[in-house]
Amino acid sequence: MPELPEVETVRIGLKRLLVGRDIAKVEHNWNKSFPNPKIEVDKYMINSKIIDVRRRAKILMIDLTENYSLVIHLKMTGQLVFRGNEDFGAGHPTDSLVGKLPDKSTRVVITFYDGSKLYFNDQRKFGWMRLMPTTEIKNIDFMKKVGPEPLDDNFTNTEFISRLYKRKKSNIKAVLLDQTIIAGIGNIYADESLFAAGIHPASIVNAIPADRLKKLYISIKQILLLAIEKGGSTDRNYVNAEGKRGSYIDIAKVFRKEKQPCPKCNLAITKIRVAGRGTHVCLSCQKLYLEANK
DNA sequence: CACTTGACCTGTCCGC
DNA sequence: TGCGGACAGGTCAAGT
Numbered sequence: 219m220p221e222l223p224e225v226e227t228v229r230i231g232l233k234r235l236l237v238g239r240d241i242a243k244v245e246h247n248w249n250k251s252f253p254n255p256k257i258e259v260d261k262y263m264i265n266s267k268i269i270d271v272r273r274r275a276k277i278l279m280i281d282l283t284e285n286y287s288l289v290i291h292l293k294m295t296g297q298l299v300f301r302g303n304e305d306f307g308a309g310h311p312t313d314s315l316v317g318k319l320p321d322k323s324t325r326v327v328i329t330f331y332d333g334s335k336l337y338f339n340d341q342r343k344f345g346w347m348r349l350m351p352t353t354e355i356k357n358i359d360f361m362k363k364v365g366p367e368p369l370d371d372n373f374t375n376t377e378f379i380s381r382l383y384k385r386k387k388s389n390i391k392a393v394l395l396d397q398t399i400i401a402g403i404g405n406i407y408a409d410e411s412l413f414a415a416g417i418h419p420a421s422i423v424n425a426i427p428a429d430r431l432k433k434l435y436i437s438i439k440q441i442l443l444l445a446i447e448k449g450g451s452t453d454r455n456y457v458n459a460e461g462k463r464g465s466y467i468d469i470a471k472v473f474r475k476e477k478q479p480c481p482k483c484n485l486a487i488t489k490i491r492v493a494g495r496g497t498h499v500c501l502s503c504q505k506l507y508l509e510a511n512k
Numbered sequence: 513c514a515c516t517t518g519a520c521c522t523g524t525c526c527g528c
Numbered sequence: 529t530g531c532g533g534a535c536a537g538g539t540c541a542a543g544t
Contacts, residue, residue, distance in 0.1 A: 219537070250520090276538075293538050295522080323522085342521045344538070360539080388515075397539080405537060454524090454536075494517075495537065517543070526534085 220292040222368070222402030223445035224456050224464060225276050228298055231459025233271040235300045236280065236336065240267050243329040251325035251340060254349045262286045262349060263328075275364045275401035279355060287352040295323075295455040296338065296345030303333035314461030315452070341455060365400045368438050375435045382423050382431065390426065390434075391419035392493035403438065406451050406466075406473050409498045411437045413472045418506035419492045419499055425507040444469075472498040 220228070241263050246252040252259075266282040273279070278298070280288040290298065299316050319337045320327055326338035326347060338347055355361060365381060366373050381400060385393045393399055394408040403411070412419050414437035417430055426434075450456060450464030453474065457463060467474065471481050476489035480500040490497050 221538090291538080293520095294536075340521095341523070342536090344520060344522095385514080392515085395538085496535080515544085517541105519541080520539095522536105524535085526532105528531090 219294045219404070219406075219453055219456050220276060220296065220450075221404035221407055222276065223407070223442055223448075223466065224450035224458075225273055225278060225292065225402075226446050227450045227458050227464060228292075229271050229273040229278055232278070232280065232298060232300065232336075235459055236268045236271060238267065239330040239332065239334065240265065241282070241328060242331045244326070245329075246326040246338075248325045248343060251338065251343060251345065252347045252349075259349055263288075274361065275367070275397055276404070277360070279352075281352055285352050286349060287355060288347055288349055289355055289358070290338070290347045291345055292340070293342070293344035293346075295341040297340070297455065297457050297461075298459060299337045299339060299457065299461045300459050301335050301337065315457050315463050316461040360397070363398045365396075365398050367401050368403070369442055375432050378435045379428070379431050386422075386424035388423060389420045389492060390417060390423055391495070391497060393423055394438075395493060395495070400438075402442070405495050405497075406453065406470070407438070407441055407445065409473045410441050410470055413498075413500060413504060414441060416504055418501075418504040419497050420490075421505070421507040422509075425509050427507070430505075430507075472500060474498070 244259050244263050262284060266284050268280060269283060270281040276291060278290040299319065301319055323339045323341040324337050325340050328336040382393055384399060385396065391408050394403050411434060415430055415434035417426060417434060445451065445466040448464055448466040449458055451466040452463035453467055472487050475487045476498060477486050480487055480503055483500065483502045485500060485502045488499055488501055490499060
């Protein structure tokens, strides 16, 4: 759910809302959501100031003074929602999808000296937050093996194809979801990109013609950029740093569109299972490539 | 070694 | 209406 565009949207919001704020208090109620011992959290977070908010793949990094950072993965249902000082008694903003906070899915609350708060909500408890020295982030296993950012100007079609070919006998959808091949793509944007490129998700990588892969490369960049513009996709839980929904899902072509007409050919979109995931496909517009040189 | 499946969790939806 | 089970999907560990 939170994929590159959603995490980037949260990053932009948090950077605007959090930088410069001083931490007064940190509370958490679920150890797996924030495993650092309380004594360490208090020592390095309280009285420190937020100086930057960064992203790599689907991971957020909130940098603090004293060279410590909060590293956060939202997984499927994680939310980071900022609320201003609520002493006005208004309850919560009426345009927020999230109700009064904290609620039963709140795992961590960070309170700032001005009374504002940052809530880490996570219904399914798969997400996590870790406090560590900023220079240690690059040593996390995931960071060592994660692939390139698809929106980097340095990320060329040539590099894209050579990386896909590391798993050339696999189906293309599984490879797009593999974060060590390319960073940031999840179920929504894999389906949308493959539709745009006219490739069936079960196609085998080395059977797909080069011009199709180039179309896929271009589609991934275009779709991720457009999705960031739209503030991401709110399918179920995802909200931005202000608790608001993203609107990309409204313009999605195939994701969650099963039984609805394909925007190109009108045939009903089909939902199948590929790489163990629910997968949306137009069987007429997306060609299945299974054997090389055909 | 490459790929697939199961585990981690909770809430929702569907069929009986 | 209540209840069981399937499903939602990011990543890592375990299994084939």
